[in-house]
Amino acid sequence: MFRSMCISAVLQRFPKGAPMSSLRVEDFDFHLPIELIAQQPPAERGQSRMLTVDRATGALRDSAFAELPSFLHPGDLLVLNDTRVIPARLYAKRTVVRDRQEPTALVEVFLTEQVASETSENLWRALVKPGKKVGIGEFLLFSFSSGERALEAEVLERGDFGERLLRFAPVDDFFATLDRIGHMPLPPYIHRDDAAADRERYQTVFNRERGSVAAPTAGLHFTPQVLEALAAKGVETARVTLHVGLGTFAPLRVETLDEVHLHRERYTLSAETAEAINNAVRDGRRIVAVGTTVVRTLEHCASQAKGNLLQGHSGETEIFIFPGFEFRLVGALLTNFHLPKSSLLMLVSAFAGREKVLAAYRHAVEEKYRFFSYGDCMFLG
Numbered sequence: 003m004f005r006s007m008c009i010s011a012v013l014q015r016f017p018k019g020a021p022m023s024s025l026r027v028e029d030f031d032f033h034l035p036i037e038l039i040a041q042q043p044p045a046e047r048g049q050s051r052m053l054t055v056d057r058a059t060g061a062l063r064d065s066a067f068a069e070l071p072s073f074l075h076p077g078d079l080l081v082l083n084d085t086r087v088i089p090a091r092l093y094a095k096r097t098v099v100r101d102r103q104e105p106t107a108l109v110e111v112f113l114t115e116q117v118a119s120e121t122s123e124n125l126w127r128a129l130v131k132p133g134k135k136v137g138i139g140e141f142l143l144f145s146f147s148s149g150e151r152a153l154e155a156e157v158l159e160r161g162d163f164g165e166r167l168l169r170f171a172p173v174d175d176f177f178a179t180l181d182r183i184g185h186m187p188l189p190p191y192i193h194r195d196d197a198a199a200d201r202e203r204y205q206t207v208f209n210r211e212r213g214s215v216a217a218p219t220a221g222l223h224f225t226p227q228v229l230e231a232l233a234a235k236g237v238e239t240a241r242v243t244l245h246v247g248l249g250t251f252a253p254l255r256v257e258t259l260d261e262v263h264l265h266r267e268r269y270t271l272s273a274e275t276a277e278a279i280n281n282a283v284r285d286g287r288r289i290v291a292v293g294t295t296v297v298r299t300l301e302h303c304a305s306q307a308k309g310n311l312l313q314g315h316s317g318e319t320e321i322f323i324f325p326g327f328e329f330r331l332v333g334a335l336l337t338n339f340h341l342p343k344s345s346l347l348m349l350v351s352a353f354a355g356r357e358k359v360l361a362a363y364r365h366a367v368e369e370k371y372r373f374f375s376y377g378d379c380m381f382l383g
Contacts, residue, residue: 076236089184133164273314
């Protein structure tokens with residue numbers, strides 16, 4: 003994942019203005035020392051560093067997230083993702099007979115998406131590990147720490163890379179039970195078990211709608227005080243909901259960008275937020291996206307509107323944004339530093355230019371910024 007590549011060599015091989023079809027996944031690789039991957043959040047929320055990037059000139063400035071209000075203007079519309087992360091990592095025992103717990107080893111079950119069902123069944127897509135041993139028709143039994151049965155799920159379908167479709171037996175309050183037995187789904191590059199503090203720190207302070215299996219990490223930096231300072235400056239705030247799935251962070255197992263297909267993720271654009279965006283566009287005010295999830299939601303909705311006013315609605319998106327994409331709404335972006343060769347790095351490169359973004363990442367490495375979910379951030383305006 004962290005294979006090094008000389009950035010200057012990449013820039014020489016893919017000069018500015020080359021056809022988009024020639025873009026390869028490896029063109030978005032960069033050297034990242036392992037020690038720069040943040041394993042813990044800052045001691046206090048909001049203490050992160052922030053690298054600012056001028057999209058027009060590529061000029062870089064080392065700053066701090068606490069200074070964000072100074073980079074926004076009265077009338078800017080700041081858009082947040084208010085999704086809430088669920089404790090999606092569970093452990094279960096397998097059995098081929100319902101209600102009978104056999105002495106098998108524990109398997110890890112990572113819930114990735116709740117599947118809509120016309121019959122109101124509680125269906126979930128999940129990743130299981132080790133996957134080869136969990137077959138169709140088996141049952142997975144989940145227990146409280148006391149040993150008492152908490153949940154039971156039947157395996158309905160089997161997919162690639164450990165994917166399964168599970169049907170959970172009815173319980174009084176599924177999500178309350180999940181809160182008791184589940185673990186926070188920290189990314190695999192954080193090499194520690196989830197701690198009690200992650201229950202709060204791996205959520206934004208403005209989370210509201212339950213459904214993500216990964217945090218919208220750019221939002222993790224915000225504190226109530228920063229939001230109050232932005233409001234006092236005249237910055238307007240709106241919210242969308244995009245439930246982050248594993249597909250956003252999954253490794254790209256293809257060579258060229260033409261071959262990339264992302265998993266679908268559920269989103270909601272409220273009527274109130276649609277009106278706020280329409281008004282900002284009408285008035286020529288800047289729309290500032292907090293995170294790539296907000297960018298994908300807004301730009302998907304804009305593409306669906308086809309030049310008309312946005313309307314409140316819910317749906318799914320699999321939009322893949324890479325260099326050459328024409329942005330319709332987003333005028334500035336706050337985002338964390340992303341994995342090499344990831345679709346998120348490609349999105350940021352589409353917004354600010356691949357050469358400028360790779361140069362910013364090289365600077366961030368040299369200045370020892372902290373990377374990924376619990377790391378520092380960038381403001382691109």
